[in-house]
Amino acid sequence: MAKAEATFHVFRGEAADAESGVEASGEYQEYKVPVEEGMVVLDAMHYIQGEDAPDLAVRWNCKAAKCGSCSAEINGKPRLLCKQRMDALPLDEPIVVSPLKTFPLVKDLVTDVSWNYKMNAAIPPFQPKEEDTDKWEVFENDVVRTQEFRKCIECFLCQDVCHVLRNHDRKDAFAGPRFMVRLASLDMHPMDARNDRVKYTKEEAGIGLCNITKCCTEVCPEDIKITDNAIIPMKERVVDEFYDPVMKVLRGIGLAHKK
Amino acid sequence: MAKKSYETKYECHTHDVLVIGAGGAGLRAAIEASSQGLSVGLICKSLLGKAHTVMAEGGVAASMGNVDPDDGWKTHFRDTIHGGKFLNNYRMAELHAKESADRIRELERWGAVFDRTEKGKIMQRPFGGHTYRRLCHVGDHTGLEIIRTLQDKGVHSGIDVYMEATITHLLKEDGRISGCIGYWRESGRCVIFNAKAVILATGGIGKGFKVTSNSWEYTADGQGMAYRAGAELIDMEFVQFHPTGMVWPNGVKGLLITEAVRGEGGLLTNSEGERFMKNVDPERMELSTRDIVAKAINKEVKEGRGSPHGGVFLDISHRGPEYVRKKLPGMYRQLLEFADVDITKGPMEVGPTTHYTMGGIRVDADTAQTTIPGLFACGEVAGGMHGANRLGGNSLSDLLVFGRRAGLGAVEYANGLKEQPQIDDADVKAAVKELSQPFERDDGENPYAIHKDLQELMQSKVGIVREEGELKEALDELQTLKGRAKNIAVTGARQFNPGWHLAIELDNMLIASEMVARCALQRTESRGAHTRIDHEGYNEHWGKTNSTINANGEEMVIGQSTLMEMPDDLKALAYEEKK
Structure with missing residues (x-):
């Protein structure tokens, strides 16, 4: 039996670069790739690099869905290239591979995700309640919630799919699902001493802009329940701290901490 | 002072301490150096937090005794020496066993969340070669937890992080380190770093083999650069094949x-x-x-x-x-x-x-300094700690213990320098020329094809079981591959061009592969991860001998040096019968 062949339409192009005089460009190029059993789309990109286009730019590291480097869009859906099996795609039509739409293009499938690193660095770091960890008594039940969030591999697919960032480009006002997860992981860390995480989530990270469409949860390769377990509980904490009428009265008469 | 010519041509950065590689070891080193108040640069080939450490699964070994209270550094030391078939740098094994538990507590203090025992302590699981349940873990993604904790600590430590830059050459002035040169992966432009001390934390060499658990970054950059700069390496024949890959x-x-x-x-x-x-x-x-x-x-x-x-x-x-x-x-x-x-x-x-490289750059156990003043190495790129074979879980702890020590060592060295070392214009010129060559050939070899042939060769002839005839054939074929690599041509522009990146990295992979093959040929015994079917079992001479690798111009010189002898108290521990 002849080997099956897949047709790929891969985005090739680059951002303008004033210094070297490169102009912005971009178009989809067609490549044919023989399909082998158990193949993933990243294998196909490597095949293209080895046979047709050695300069095809694609980020990847582990090829085991552990590092979150090879994020792209396959037939319009944000996916890890290393995790998308070929046998789960229809081969009778071209498979379209594009860079993440939410971030500026660098070249081909590589985008500039540095904004995410700026968002992360702005979040106040973990601060232990007790320096001497031998005195800690932390049980499995205490860590289950934060451990779910700490599985995040920072692939930024949730950032890519989020309407607030993707369609409305509100990077100025909204940190995005990845950092809601990070803030939740800190706020739910049993030994974090800071009590201003919720305030930060509301005022700096802009959690109010999320209208819980759950798109982020759907694309998470680690199956983190971003919306249900991170965003909604953090929204509830914002409501409790800032909008609870009973607490407002108690604060007014000095029976609760002032914000 | 007049600007040197390279300073007007290329992007330049100056630091006290420069760390190349941002996995567990590099991050830990950078955090330590920065905490001592020095200016620190941290260079990663990928985005921050994507280094190979994320792939570590099972756990990090530390004799905390949370599950088995009888555990302690002495047992951990003995297990490590037994695992390494007595070829370890005993001082490294000792420091590692003594300090790893403190490094875990420190990670916890920085926010790491390990699985817990019923008493609310860090959970520890059993692992091959460890007498007691010793591996602190987070499910099967311990490496991710460690790198993320270090990353979050690091970005608040005042470190300058340079992402997606590949360093290709170390630079020296009067025999001591003065900085390094490389290129931005994104733009392909050269970038130069001037530093008092440089720490190599670049990981292993697995991409030279066909079947490997290693990521693309494992292209022997540190081993190759250090060798070309004149540092000594040891025991490169010891390449660990993890028994269970799919x-x-x-x-x-x-x-x-x-x-x-x-x-x-x-x-x-x-x-x-x-x-x-x-x-x-x-x-x-x-x-x-x-x-x-x-x-x-x-x-x-x-x-x-x-x-x-x-x-x-x-x-x-x-x-x-x-x-x-x-x-x-x-x-x-x-x-x-x-x-x-x-x-x-x-x-x-x-x-x-193919999983891990026990051999590597020779370092001083306490300071992690290599044989080149101002050049330090930690993590997988350094040799000695694991001897002839590494125990599972001892790598993550190695990163933490010796990452910190390399940071301290580099700080001490940098503080002892009266002035910033100078970079020589001629060295920069030569390196830049070398980097551009693959673009200047119109017609030549495809780097991917050479890489594939190298991987096939190493897998089949320098793999898990070795013998003289095949090793000699492998060395001949490596010479052919080296010749072909001198004739690589790449297409496209310099912007994010993986073909060009591979062409550059192949040099280091070829150097490291030759080291493995030559050392494997020299060591006429079977020990740990090195198996010779024509020389079965231990040999007394080789049990006390490290293989050494040095560059003499174009020639690779393989030699021997006597293993440092353990003091009597440690010897007693190491040879103690297991209970």
């Missing part, structure tokens, strides 16, 4: 199946349903050391008792689906989604995969 289906070939599967009770069987480990290590069975398990699997396959796709069976399904999903969540999901293999229902087909 052999099927193809999409996951080489994918690592964490030793935690065996730690949690996974059973290895051959095609006859026999637990063959009882023939080689009846006491420890599946939890024997990696070299022994890898060789046992190799034997089963060679003698016709393998699985359908040339491996053996590894089964954890008898522990029940709920237990498997809780203790090995990543493994479970990964195999189900990537490969349609449900490990709660039946066995996997596994076989040895």
Whole structure:
């Protein structure tokens, strides 16, 4: 039996670069790739690099869905290239591979995700309640919630799919699902001493802009329940701290901490 | 002072301490150096937090005694020396055993969240070669937890992080380090770093082999650069083949199946349903050391008792689906989604995969300084700590212990310099010329083709079982490959051009591969991860001897040096009978 062949339409192009005089460009190029059993789309990109286009730019590291480097869009859906099996795609039509739409293009499938690193660095770091960890008594039940969030591999697919960032480009006002997860992981860390995480989530990270469409949860390769377990509980904490009428009265008469 | 010519031509950065590589070791080194108040630059080939450390699964070894109170540094030391077949740098093994528990407590203080015991302490699991339950872990993604904790600590430590830059040449002034040169992956432009001290934390060499659990970054950059700069390396013949990589289906070939599967009770069987480990290590069975398990699997396959796709069976399904999903969540999901293999229902087909390099740059145990003043090395790129074979879980602790020590060592060295070392214009010119050459050839070799041939060669002739004839053939073929590599032509522009990146990296991979083959030929015995079918068993001379590697112009000089002898108190510990 002849080997099956897949047709790929891969985005090739680059951002303008004033210094070297490169102009912005971009178009989809067609490549044919023989399909082998158990193949993933990243294998196909490597095949293209080895046979047709050695300069095809694609980020990847582990090829085991552990590092979150090879994020792209396959037939319009944000996916890890290393995790998308070929046998789960229809081969009778071209498979379209594009860079993440939410971030500026660098070249081909590589985008500039540095904004995410700026968002992360702005979040106040973990601060232990007790320096001497031998005195800690932390049980499995205490860590289950934060451990779910700490599985995040920072692939930024949730950032890519989020309407607030993707369609409305509100990077100025909204940190995005990845950092809601990070803030939740800190706020739910049993030994974090800071009590201003919720305030930060509301005022700096802009959690109010999320209208819980759950798109982020759907694309998470680690199956983190971003919306249900991170965003909604953090929204509830914002409501409790800032909008609870009973607490407002108690604060007014000095029976609760002032914000 | 007048600007040097390179300063007007290229982007330049100046630091006290520069760390190359941002996995566990590099990050830990950078954090330490920065905490001492020096200006620190941290360079990563990928985005921050994507380094190979994220792939570490099973855990980090530290004799905290949370589960087995009898554990302590002495037992950890003894286990490490036994695992390394007595070829370890004893001082490194000692420092590692003594300090790893403190490094774990420190990580916890920085926010790491490990699995817990019923008493609210860090949980520890058993692992091959460790007498006690010793591996602190987070399910099967311990490496991710460690790198993320260090990353978050690091970005608040005032370190300047340079992402997606590949360093290609170390620079020296009067025999001491003065900085390094490389290129931005994104733009392809050259960038120069001037520093008082440089710490190499670039990881291993696995990409020289065909079946490997290593990521693309493992191209021997540190080994190659240090060698070219004149540093001595040791024991490069010791390449660890992790016994359990997937052999099927193809999409996951080489994918690592964490030793935690065996730690949690996974059973290895051959095609006859026999637990063959009882023939080689009846006491420890599946939890024997990696070299022994890898060789046992190799034997089963060679003698016709393998699985359908040339491996053996590894089964954890008898522990029940709920237990498997809780203790090995990543493994479970990964195999189900990537490969349609449900490990709660039946066995996997596994076989040895290239995993780790025990040998590396010779360092001073206490300071991590190499034989070049101002050049330090830590983590996988450094040699000595693990001797002839590394125990699982001892790598993550190695990163933390010696990352910190390299940071301290570099700070002490940098503080002792009166002035910033100078970079020589001529060195910059030569390096830049070398980097541009692949673009200047109109017609030449495809770097991917050479890489593929190198991987086939190393796998078949310098792999898990070696013999003189094949090693000599391999050395001849390596010369041919080196010739071909001098004639690589790349197409396209300099912007994010993987073909060009590979062309540059091939140099280092070829150097490291030659080191492995030459050292393997010289060591006429079988020890740890190095197996010679024509020289079975230990040899007394080699038991006291490190292989050495030095550059003499274009020639690679392989030699021998006498292993440092342990002081009597440590000797007593090391040779103590196991209880």
